[in-house]
Amino acid sequence: MIIARAVGPLRAQITHSTRRSYATSSPGRSNTPLYAALAVGLGLAGWYITSNGDVEKVEEKVKSLVAEKKASDEGLGALGVLIKDAWTPFTLEKVEPYNHNSKIYTFSFGEEGKQKISGGQVASALLVKTPEGDEEVKDDKGKPVIRPYTPISPPDLKGSLTLLVKEYKDGKLTPYISSMVPGKDKLLFKGPIPKYKYEPNTFDQGLCIAGGSGITPMWQLISHAMEIPGDRTKFTLIFSNVTPKDILLKEKWDQLAKDHPDRLQVKYVVDKSEKGWSGETGFVTAPLISKLFKRQDGEKVMAFVCGPPPQVNSLAGPKDGPRQGELKGALKELGYNSDEVYKF
Numbered sequence: 001m002i003i004a005r006a007v008g009p010l011r012a013q014i015t016h017s018t019r020r021s022y023a024t025s026s027p028g029r030s031n032t033p034l035y036a037a038l039a040v041g042l043g044l045a046g047w048y049i050t051s052n053g054d055v056e057k058v059e060e061k062v063k064s065l066v067a068e069k070k071a072s073d074e075g076l077g078a079l080g081v082l083i084k085d086a087w088t089p090f091t092l093e094k095v096e097p098y099n100h101n102s103k104i105y106t107f108s109f110g111e112e113g114k115q116k117i118s119g120g121q122v123a124s125a126l127l128v129k130t131p132e133g134d135e136e137v138k139d140d141k142g143k144p145v146i147r148p149y150t151p152i153s154p155p156d157l158k159g160s161l162t163l164l165v166k167e168y169k170d171g172k173l174t175p176y177i178s179s180m181v182p183g184k185d186k187l188l189f190k191g192p193i194p195k196y197k198y199e200p201n202t203f204d205q206g207l208c209i210a211g212g213s214g215i216t217p218m219w220q221l222i223s224h225a226m227e228i229p230g231d232r233t234k235f236t237l238i239f240s241n242v243t244p245k246d247i248l249l250k251e252k253w254d255q256l257a258k259d260h261p262d263r264l265q266v267k268y269v270v271d272k273s274e275k276g277w278s279g280e281t282g283f284v285t286a287p288l289i290s291k292l293f294k295r296q297d298g299e300k301v302m303a304f305v306c307g308p309p310p311q312v313n314s315l316a317g318p319k320d321g322p323r324q325g326e327l328k329g330a331l332k333e334l335g336y337n338s339d340e341v342y343k344f
Contacts, residue, residue: 081116082119086190087189088189089186089188090161091107091184092108094182095182101166103164104162104165105162105180114158122198123196123220124195125191125192128147128149128163128188129147130145130187145173151163151216152220164249202233204296205295206222206236208235208304209238209315210238210306211241211284212241212248214311215248216306217306221304222237222256226259226264232263233263235263236265236267238284238293240270240283241269244270244277268280269282284311290334302342303336305342305343306344314330315330316328324342325343
């Protein structure tokens with residue numbers, strides 16, 4: 001009865017305990033009660049009793065489960081094919097034209113990777129470069145061109161990953177990618193690169209402002225949140241492009257908003273409108289943000305920004321390399337603080 005009554009409180013305690021570390025106990029203090037509590041909290045009450053309270057057995061079991069939980073939380077389980085410190089070749093499997101300057105590329109993990117996932121978490125990115133050799137794409141200094149991309153496929157998809165790539169005629173890497181032959185050519189991948197780790201119900205409203213191909217981390221983030229049972233977080237997406245035909249994933253966003261009308265609003269903004277355009281026209285500024293997103297008193301809001309550097313600078317200030325950098329621009333003008341803004 002004592003153990004049964006302890007399970008509820010200890011399940012809450014185990015989450016906190018595993019996030020710290022059981023190695024933080026003070027010197028000379030017995031860990032026996034702690035491991036007993038951890039065993040119960042992890043649903044191992046019966047196992048603990050049958051082990052006769054053997055501390056070493058409990059310790060090893062808890063360490064194993066904590067390691068598994070950590071791997072699961074980070075999205076880096078044994079099924080992940082991406083490697084942080086090494087390049088892995090994936091073969092282009094399929095190319096689907098999307099619009100006048102973008103295509104969807106599906107890369108296969110091969111026969112051995114049919115049951116494996118990429119290994120990323122939400123939200124994370126990966127690095128891409130061309131294979132070494134005569135066709136390797138290099139910059140003006142002779143160094144390999146490396147670019148970050150955020151997959152639009154879910155991290156738990158088995159056997160492949162999908163990139164939405166906008167081609168820049170004067171770019172270094174995208175012309176090469178657009179010329180790749182399915183079933184033959186490969187790209188090298190490295191990662192994942194953890195970005196913002198999403199936890200459901202940690203804020204009330206998410207404000208996502210994206211420009212152009214900066215929409216991909218927003219898709220990864222919001223589509224994931226919409227699928228989580230019990231997540232009540234609401235999102236507003238402000239998505240800016242040059243013209244209506246430049247809007248990426250529009251049909252997917254429209255369907256997602258239709259499926260979750262109580263949790264997602266999508267607002268499109270273009271620099272140049274066309275006949276029949278009913279969305280906003282112009283640049284994303286503080287007044288426009290205030291018009292499209294109504295922040296309620298007492299609500300916890302988290303703003304996310306991703307797009308061309310000039311746009312990010314005007315909205316939230318430039319990043320400082322891999323660091324977030326000082327908050328500036330429209331969001332600071334609107335009263336947001338640095339803890340409420342994340343720049344992808």
